[in-house]
Amino acid sequence: MRWIRYQYGGSASYGIVEGDQVEEVSGTPFGEHRRTGHRFPLTAVRLGVPLVPLTFYAAGINYEEHVREAAALLGREPDLPDKADIGYRANNALIAHGEPIIIPADATEQVQYEGELVVVIGKRAKNVSEDEALSCVLGCTIGNDVSERTWQAGDRTLWRAKNSDTFKPMGPWIETDFDLDSMETVIRVNGEAVSQFATNNMIFGVAHYISEMSRYLTLHPGDMIWMGTDGATQNIEAGDTVDVEISGIGTLSNPVARAG
Numbered sequence: 001m002r003w004i005r006y007q008y009g010g011s012a013s014y015g016i017v018e019g020d021q022v023e024e025v026s027g028t029p030f031g032e033h034r035r036t037g038h039r040f041p042l043t044a045v046r047l048g049v050p051l052v053p054l055t056f057y058a059a060g061i062n063y064e065e066h067v068r069e070a071a072a073l074l075g076r077e078p079d080l081p082d083k084a085d086i087g088y089r090a091n092n093a094l095i096a097h098g099e100p101i102i103i104p105a106d107a108t109e110q111v112q113y114e115g116e117l118v119v120v121i122g123k124r125a126k127n128v129s130e131d132e133a134l135s136c137v138l139g140c141t142i143g144n145d146v147s148e149r150t151w152q153a154g155d156r157t158l159w160r161a162k163n164s165d166t167f168k169p170m171g172p173w174i175e176t177d178f179d180l181d182s183m184e185t186v187i188r189v190n191g192e193a194v195s196q197f198a199t200n201n202m203i204f205g206v207a208h209y210i211s212e213m214s215r216y217l218t219l220h221p222g223d224m225i226w227m228g229t230d231g232a233t234q235n236i237e238a239g240d241t242v243d244v245e246i247s248g249i250g251t252l253s254n255p256v257a258r259a260g
Contacts (some may be wrong), residue, residue: 003029003139003174006045016174017042022232029138029174045230049139050096050174051120054222056094058145058162059084059209061204062228069232084212085202089145089226090163094253097171103238103258105166107148111236114145115187115230115244117199120174125150127220133210136219139176142244143226144169147233169242169254178248180206185229188243189236197230198207199246 002017003025014029015022017149022040026035061067063080073076103111122138145168156210162168183199204212209225236242238258245251 001176005048007216008040029099045095049063049096049170056089058089058226059086059228063230066148066230084209093163093168095169095248097252102121102166105259108150110149112233113242115185116143116145116229117227118143121219121223122221125214128214130207130211133207139174140178143176144244162252170254175249186245186246195231
């Protein structure tokens with residue numbers, strides 16, 4: 001099942017995508033809901049972000065090749081993490097499929113994409129085992145963790161490097177029927193593939209993250225976890241279009257512009 005948030009005729013609603021149609025849903029995927037029977041062409045609706053999370057979590061460095069590529073650029077030995085690490089991101093940075101990534105006017109040229117799997121929590125999780133963890137997941141969507149690398153290296157926190165407005169495209173929908181082991185991520189800039197990797201080739205997997213996090217904090221329906229990216233990343237600039245495709249989910253596509 002594919003859940004979307006959308007606008008049609010001035011009103012916002014959750015819906016379920018079936019083929020090229022959207023059926024309006026009363027309620028949310030995180031509580032009681034019912035199909036209304038009202039259907040619209042998918043092409044006629046305006047997509048929003050699939051959810052506005054209660055808490056926006058992001059996995060730390062979580063792919064080996066990404067660690068090695070980053071270390072090589074800095075002339076350092078790679079330092080692979082020995083435990084799952086989690087951070088936070090800001091809702092203000094979220095934009096939907098099709099909306100523009102706006103690079104701030106004073107940003108350097110070092111603005112880069114990071115295509116990521118996004119895990120959406122559907123059931124309360126506290127002190128869950130790894131075997132139980134995936135039963136707490138509603139589904140998965142796609143994120144692009146846009147990052148300003150100069151700010152990332154120079155600021156004491158990631159407040160603007162990761163959280164500037166429009167730096168977190170997400171969508172186009174939440175896919176509830178997923179198989180982590182069969183997923184592949186492909187990132188394209190202007191139609192050219194610039195990165196490709198097995199989505200589940202993580203240092204610490206989804207179940208491990210959920211189990212470990214739930215030892216210390218409660219995960220609630222509507223929380224989400226961005227799971228990191230692999231490989232080297234490249235600069236993007238105004239006029240580019242960035243596509244992040246994850247097999248079994250779909251494609252997140254966003255144009256790039258720069259503020260005047």
